[in-house]
Amino acid sequence: MAANSSPLTDDKIAQLTKKAAEIRISIIESLIEAKSGHTAGPLGMADIFTYLYFHKLKHDPKNLDWQYRDRLVLSNGHICPVLYATMAHAGYFLVSELKTLRKFGSRLQGHPHREFLPGLENSSGPLGSGLSQIVGMALADRIDNGKSSGKQFFCLMSDGELDEGNSWEGAMLAGKERLQNITAIIDRNNIQIDGFTEDVMPLNPLVDKWRAWNWHVQEINGHDFREVDRAICEAQSVFDRPSVIIAHTIPSKGIPEFERKFEWHGKPPGTPEEIETALKALRSWGGRVKSPDHNS
Amino acid sequence: MPINPDQKLNHKLFDKTAEQVTMRQGFGDGLVLSGTADKNVVALCADLTESVFMRSFKDKYSERFIEVGVAEQNLVTVASGMAAMKKIPFIGSYAVFSPGRNWEQIRTTVCLNDVPVKVIGFHTGVSVGPDGASHQALEDMALMRVLPNMIVISPCDSIEARKAVVAAAKNGKPTYIRLSREKTTVITSDHTPFEIGKASIVFQPKLRSVKVDVGIIATGSFLFKALNVAKQLESEGKKVIVMNLATIKPLDEHAVISLAQSAGAIITVEEHQIAGGMGSAVAECLAKNHPVPIEFVGMKDHFGQSGTSDELIEYYEMGEKHIYAAVHKAILRKR
Numbered sequence: 001m002a003a004n005s006s007p008l009t010d011d012k013i014a015q016l017t018k019k020a021a022e023i024r025i026s027i028i029e030s031l032i033e034a035k036s037g038h039t040a041g042p043l044g045m046a047d048i049f050t051y052l053y054f055h056k057l058k059h060d061p062k063n064l065d066w067q068y069r070d071r072l073v074l075s076n077g078h079i080c081p082v083l084y085a086t087m088a089h090a091g092y093f094l095v096s097e098l099k100t101l102r103k104f105g106s107r108l109q110g111h112p113h114r115e116f117l118p119g120l121e122n123s124s125g126p127l128g129s130g131l132s133q134i135v136g137m138a139l140a141d142r143i144d145n146g147k148s149s150g151k152q153f154f155c156l157m158s159d160g161e162l163d164e165g166n167s168w169e170g171a172m173l174a175g176k177e178r179l180q181n182i183t184a185i186i187d188r189n190n191i192q193i194d195g196f197t198e199d200v201m202p203l204n205p206l207v208d209k210w211r212a213w214n215w216h217v218q219e220i221n222g223h224d225f226r227e228v229d230r231a232i233c234e235a236q237s238v239f240d241r242p243s244v245i246i247a248h249t250i251p252s253k254g255i256p257e258f259e260r261k262f263e264w265h266g267k268p269p270g271t272p273e274e275i276e277t278a279l280k281a282l283r284s285w286g287g288r289v290k291s292p293d294h295n296s
Numbered sequence: 297m298p299i300n301p302d303q304k305l306n307h308k309l310f311d312k313t314a315e316q317v318t319m320r321q322g323f324g325d326g327l328v329l330s331g332t333a334d335k336n337v338v339a340l341c342a343d344l345t346e347s348v349f350m351r352s353f354k355d356k357y358s359e360r361f362i363e364v365g366v367a368e369q370n371l372v373t374v375a376s377g378m379a380a381m382k383k384i385p386f387i388g389s390y391a392v393f394s395p396g397r398n399w400e401q402i403r404t405t406v407c408l409n410d411v412p413v414k415v416i417g418f419h420t421g422v423s424v425g426p427d428g429a430s431h432q433a434l435e436d437m438a439l440m441r442v443l444p445n446m447i448v449i450s451p452c453d454s455i456e457a458r459k460a461v462v463a464a465a466k467n468g469k470p471t472y473i474r475l476s477r478e479k480t481t482v483i484t485s486d487h488t489p490f491e492i493g494k495a496s497i498v499f500q501p502k503l504r505s506v507k508v509d510v511g512i513i514a515t516g517s518f519l520f521k522a523l524n525v526a527k528q529l530e531s532e533g534k535k536v537i538v539m540n541l542a543t544i545k546p547l548d549e550h551a552v553i554s555l556a557q558s559a560g561a562i563i564t565v566e567e568h569q570i571a572g573g574m575g576s577a578v579a580e581c582l583a584k585n586h587p588v589p590i591e592f593v594g595m596k597d598h599f600g601q602s603g604t605s606d607e608l609i610e611y612y613e614m615g616e617k618h619i620y621a622a623v624h625k626a627i628l629r630k631r
Contacts, residue, residue, distance in 0.1 A: 136377020
């Protein structure tokens with residue numbers, strides 16, 4: 001069970017950096033094996049998932065029904081390779097199972113299906129519904145435990161799915177109900193299938209939109225563990241409204257040749273050259289990132 | 297009168313003094329009963345609290361009532377989240393909006409998740425009347441019965457609606473209940489048996505050994521029309537069985553097959569598109585197990601329009617004379 005109030009020390013950051021690098025390798029290996037799936041989003045969100053599962057979340061991989069666990073809903077289900085890889089490294093199941101991603105009979109369905117994989121809080125895939133589900137969870141918890149149950153409710157979502165009206169319906173209700181234990185984290189990587197978000201359907205001014213629905217809004221670098229930690233701690237200290245963290249991320253982060261290119265939204269490395277490029281980049285990650293962990 | 301005594305139907309059923317009550321009232325009563333019996337029952341509404349009779353629940357259990365505004369996609373997805381936290385959410389709106397507008401969210405966040413959200417569709421059928429086609433849900437049973445894990449119930453009156461709500465609160469499954477808008481004749485009584493998944497014979501020849509001419513399977517408020525037609529046919533010497541098929545899914549296959557075996561011809565009666573509705577469910581079952589001639593009374597691939605309930609039901613050929621004609625057609629088709 002992870003503690004959720006311990007300080008983020010330099011040592012811990014070094015551990016998280018190393019873990020995120022391992023998780024990125026697991027993501028890309030599982031995608032190569034699957035021969036289909038999404039590359040950009042999972043790699044872009046690897047640091048935030050690592051931070052949550054290895055530092056912040058109150059959870060217990062060996063006691064899935066533990067009622068006091070924090071709840072984490074993945075709204076944009078297509079980035080599930082990062083969820084699966086992080087859960088495997090956190091001890092929910094063996095890392096070797098990641099090789100079954102998207103295969104017949106696998107618990108690791110192409111989009112998350114909670115009836116297949118215990119430990120998932122929700123099934124997802126169709127976009128725009130996760131925020132409302134976390135709102136429902138927080139409302140139910142408030143009915144049972146009042147405003148100070150100690151549980152935190154996280155919704156991880158994409159910028160592209162903010163095109164869906166359902167997202168804003170959920171945002172309005174959370175603002176109305178002042179659900180202060182909700183933290184939504186938006187993967188602001190600026191890409192979606194058809195191109196850059198601001199070309200397909202402009203979202204800016206995104207900060208103003210969320211403020212207008214009575215949310216506490218922060219913008220961070222989603223690859224900087226210190227910024228992630230500071231923002232989430234601040235979100236949890238806000239007691240009169242829900243919080244949203246707009247996490248600026250680099251799609252395909254870790255493979256320089258793929259970074260920031262929307263073409264990598266929905267496909268895995270396929271040609272021998274692409275596979276070599278991806279694996280080489282990720283396996284040399286420890287040498288490229290600025291990390292206090294010199295042993296990695 | 298060949299009413300099945302075991303069903304303990306309203307003894308005033310065929311009197312002019314028979315009570316007329318809305319199914320919505322039955323829903324509202326059932327919701328309060330369920331909320332009193334189980335503190336996990338919650339209700340969510342999309343700006344229609346009075347119309348969908350959630351007012352009593354809201355007044356009594358305000359902390360368990362959520363108003364989401366005019367947002368049916370949010371209505372069901374929030375309910376899904378609450379159900380994941382052990383709540384038993386009832387969501388109410390007009391059926392064209394829920395389960396119409398929010399069908400995909402019901403599919404993914406309720407049925408794929410297999411959480412016990414109760415979707416209550418109000419204002420079904422052309423009997424909604426003056427509001428016109430946009431507000432007359434005629435497709436809802438089709439939308440719901442194709443979803444794995446979903447239970448589909450279409451009560452015949454206010455009392456059965458109340459019992460369906462109470463039973464749904466306890467069944468642990470995604471459940472859809474469709475209701476009419478207008479007051480309808482109270483067919484059943486407090487003592488009429490009700491069980492999800494069980495069809496009931498409400499009208500049958502007094503002599504059980506007699507050869508049956510036809511079986512009528514009805515669902516929803518149109519059961520009353522089927523009973524009136526059966527009464528007339530009986531007076532003309534025809535032997536008729538009428539089944540109340542309140543649960544469309546899971547279908548009581550045993551009862552439907554037995555009826556087809558004894559009657560040799562079936563008429564289905566519903567206030568829904570023929571395509572995909574209760575009749576389709578019956579036809580799928582009988583085509584596989586015991587094919588017999590079937591006539592379908594229902595909406596024939598049209599949208600409705602404004603008018604009174606009676607005008608519209610007649611215009612779209614779902615009235616008693618149309619059921620009567622369908623019976624004779626089916627009997628002629630018997631070998």
